[in-house]
Amino acid sequence: MADEKESSVLFSLKELMNIEEDRIAEEEATKAADVQAAADAQAADAAAAKAAEEARVADEEQRRTDEETRKREESARLEAIKAGELAKAEAEAAAHANLQTMASQQAHEQQLASIGEDKKKKNLQVMIGLVGFLLISGAIGGGVIIKRQLDDKAAATAAAAAEHAAFQEEKRKFEEEKAMALATEKKLKRALASAKDDATRAQIKAELAKNRRRTSGGRRARPASGGGKNSAPSKPACNCPPGDPLCSCF
Numbered sequence: 581m582a583d584e585k586e587s588s589v590l591f592s593l594k595e596l597m598n599i600e601e602d603r604i605a606e607e608e609a610t611k612a613a614d615v616q617a618a619a620d621a622q623a624a625d626a627a628a629a630k631a632a633e634e635a636r637v638a639d640e641e642q643r644r645t646d647e648e649t650r651k652r653e654e655s656a657r658l659e660a661i662k663a664g665e666l667a668k669a670e671a672e673a674a675a676h677a678n679l680q681t682m683a684s685q686q687a688h689e690q691q692l693a694s695i696g697e698d699k700k701k702k703n704l705q706v707m708i709g710l711v712g713f714l715l716i717s718g719a720i721g722g723g724v725i726i727k728r729q730l731d732d733k734a735a736a737t738a739a740a741a742a743e744h745a746a747f748q749e750e751k752r753k754f755e756e757e758k759a760m761a762l763a764t765e766k767k768l769k770r771a772l773a774s775a776k777d778d779a780t781r782a783q784i785k786a787e788l789a790k791n792r793r794r795t796s797g798g799r800r801a802r803p804a805s806g807g808g809k810n811s812a813p814s815k816p817a818c819n820c821p822p823g824d825p826l827c828s829c830f
Contacts, residue, residue, distance in 0.1 A: 617770050628763040635755045642748055650741055657734050664726040675715035682708045761795040 686705065768788045775781040 613774055617774050620770055621767060624763055624766045628759050631759045632756055635752055635759075639748060639752045643745070646741060646744060650737070653737050654734070657730050660730050661727060664730075672716060678715070679708065758795070761791060764791050 686708065765788065768784055768791065772781060772784040772788070775784055
């Protein structure tokens with residue numbers, strides 16, 4: 581009878597030991613799962629941060645490139661304006677020199693000519709004045725045309741740069757939202773895998789569905805990089821003679 585009681589006690593002790601061992605094993609498994617989940621979350625956060633940093637660096641590099649391009653184009657525009665002004669000044673100086681030369685020649689001819697050639701000399705003076713006027717008017721008109729072309733090019737360049745900057749900003753926001761959505765989905769999936777009851781799993785699934793709806797339905801459309809500006813109508817051909825002061829082409 582004593583042996584049976586002793587055996588029963590030993591059996592109960594073994595059962596208790598087995599239960600305790602199972603509990604300890606379950607706790608260790610839970611701790612290991614929590615550690616792994618934390619490591620996965622940290623890795624996902626690091627990956628998302630890295631992606632966001634890379635996107636920021638790329639955006640900064642693009643902005644720097646755009647700024648350098650703008651500066652080069654602005655410098656070229658200013659150089660072209662200076663060249664146009666220099667050409668205009670040279671043309672005016674040449675016209676003035678020609679006028680002085682022709683005036684000197686006229687004075688010399690007046691000294692050598694007889695009184696009967698006065699009419700011819702007057703005609704020559706009128707011709708000299710007309711040539712000088714045409715030369716100066718042509719130089720001024722050419723400078724105005726060059727400046728207008730440069731201004732139009734600068735305006736088109738500025739508009740293209742602004743459109744490109746807006747596209748890059750929209751692209752950066754899109755990439756950030758995408759990275760945040762992916763990181764959120766990974767976290768929710770890890771939480772779903774480690775959920776211990778149906779209520780928690782249902783709540784996490786609802787959050788997953790909400791996140792997917794937000795990323796698929798609320799995402800802004802990525803803008804096209806092409807220009808949407810309407811082309812300006814072409815100007816009619818100018819048929820005025822060079823230097824015509826009454827021409828409306830300018």
